[in-house]
Amino acid sequence: MKISVTVNGQTHESDVEPRTLLVQYVREDLGLTGTNIGCDTSSCGACSLHLDGEAVKSCTVLAVQADGSKVTTIEGLATDGKMHPMQEAFMQNHGLQCGFCTPGMVMAAIGLLNENPNPTEDEVRIGLEGNLCRCTGYHNIVQSILACAKGGK
Amino acid sequence: MIPSLFDYKRASSAAEAISLVTEYGEDAKFLAGGHSLLPLMKLRLAAPSVLVDIGRLKDLSYITDAGSYIAIGALTRHMDVETSSIVKQHVPLLACAAGHVGDPQVRHRGTIGGSIAHADSASDLPATTLALGATYVVQGASGIREIAATDFYKGFLESALRPDEMLTEIRVPKMNGAGWSFQKFNRRAQDWAIVGVAAWRGNGGSGVALVNMGSTPVLATDVATALASGASVADSAELAAAQADPQSDLNASAEYRTHLAKVLVRRALEEASK
Numbered sequence: 228m229k230i231s232v233t234v235n236g237q238t239h240e241s242d243v244e245p246r247t248l249l250v251q252y253v254r255e256d257l258g259l260t261g262t263n264i265g266c267d268t269s270s271c272g273a274c275s276l277h278l279d280g281e282a283v284k285s286c287t288v289l290a291v292q293a294d295g296s297k298v299t300t301i302e303g304l305a306t307d308g309k310m311h312p313m314q315e316a317f318m319q320n321h322g323l324q325c326g327f328c329t330p331g332m333v334m335a336a337i338g339l340l341n342e343n344p345n346p347t348e349d350e351v352r353i354g355l356e357g358n359l360c361r362c363t364g365y366h367n368i369v370q371s372i373l374a375c376a377k378g379g380k
Numbered sequence: 381m382i383p384s385l386f387d388y389k390r391a392s393s394a395a396e397a398i399s400l401v402t403e404y405g406e407d408a409k410f411l412a413g414g415h416s417l418l419p420l421m422k423l424r425l426a427a428p429s430v431l432v433d434i435g436r437l438k439d440l441s442y443i444t445d446a447g448s449y450i451a452i453g454a455l456t457r458h459m460d461v462e463t464s465s466i467v468k469q470h471v472p473l474l475a476c477a478a479g480h481v482g483d484p485q486v487r488h489r490g491t492i493g494g495s496i497a498h499a500d501s502a503s504d505l506p507a508t509t510l511a512l513g514a515t516y517v518v519q520g521a522s523g524i525r526e527i528a529a530t531d532f533y534k535g536f537l538e539s540a541l542r543p544d545e546m547l548t549e550i551r552v553p554k555m556n557g558a559g560w561s562f563q564k565f566n567r568r569a570q571d572w573a574i575v576g577v578a579a580w581r582g583n584g585g586s587g588v589a590l591v592n593m594g595s596t597p598v599l600a601t602d603v604a605t606a607l608a609s610g611a612s613v614a615d616s617a618e619l620a621a622a623q624a625d626p627q628s629d630l631n632a633s634a635e636y637r638t639h640l641a642k643v644l645v646r647r648a649l650e651e652a653s654k
Contacts, residue, residue, distance in 0.1 A: 228388060246385060268423075283482060290416065291388055291390075292411075357486065
């Protein structure tokens with residue numbers, strides 16, 4: 228089926244099988260492998276990206292459902308070689324260990340601040356309930372997001 | 381994991397969607413947010429040959445005050461139910477329960493109608509709307525009918541919906557200031573409830589329904605009857621599992637679930653009685 232999806236500002240006209248998952252489409256058809264596949268059962272959040280401005284789990288969305296939509300992946304965050312403030316905050320606060328959950332964490336975190344720009348620590352922790360870090364490195368992830376929120380970005 | 385092959389049809393109206401499932405028969409499934417159906421398809425527990433995508437029927441995404449009840453379009457997403465000022469004001473128990481479904485990413489996609497039509501006893505919204513005495517409006521090839529939540533759940537993932545029928549609206553009576561509580565016991569933040577309880581009490585009545593205490597959501601009418609006859613919260617809560625038939629699984633034995641139901645119903649009623 229023919230679909231048209233704008234990913235990171237660039238519109239792609241593609242022909243996909245209806246059963247193609249959105250995560251598979253961005254990784255394999257578009258070569259954007261920053262979005263990871265973790266559990267593949269909408270539990271872990273590693274595949275989180277933004278669909279029309281909201282964080283979703285792309286392992287549980289069909290590419291055909293994204294037809295006509297705007298998608299932002301981790302690759303689309305930096306502008307002119309400058310990292311997004313959330314990426315910068317993760318770097319400054321050592322908000323990652325092995326890094327596997329990081330793209331999904333960053334996308335979920337940006338979505339969280341879009342909906343709640345000044346969260347408490349508890350609200351950050353609850354807001355990240357859909358993202359698992361198998362290094363259990365949550366402390367610095369939460370600190371990164373709080374730091375980004377305090378930076379007003 | 382990739383689902384098995386299927387044909388994809390996109391409906392542009394409820395009537396077209398119904399006509400498509402009527403044409404393709406029992407092998408066709410409606411696709412809304414996909415957060416109940418797609419995981420089943422990826423695990424090959426479901427393999428419909430046709431998906432009829434109703435996700436773009438924006439006219440079925442709404443929340444309106446209809447006087448004695450709140451009308452919620454079937455395609456209203458959990459996030460929109462959770463944050464709606466109308467729902468928070470008139471049916472706060474439902475807003476709270478909607479905020480406990482999955483996680484934020486899931487609530488951006490999943491819909492109240494999808495959750496109810498899927499009829500999973502482990503889901504939060506079937507039991508919550510059952511406790512609140514909701515009515516479901518369904519549309520099929522032969523017209524529109526209303527089904528009381530008490531008549532809707534027939535068995536494991538089985539509802540009173542006919543193959544050609546689509547759930548279009550959920551009508552939830554206003555709570556009129558009644559006390560309420562939603563209890564969800566699980567081991568990890570986003571998990572399904574091992575046992576959950578949706579309860580309200582006030583204005584001379586009460587309603588208690590249980591999540592994941594059998595093959596269907598369970599309306600614990602024995603508890604409400606005991607409360608109405610003047611029994612204490614603690615004594616009424618002892619009847620929590622009397623009408624339930626819980627399963628044993630990896631998370632909990634049936635005995636543990638029965639114990640948990642009594643504890644959670646007591647907590648819920650204590651909170652709802654404040």
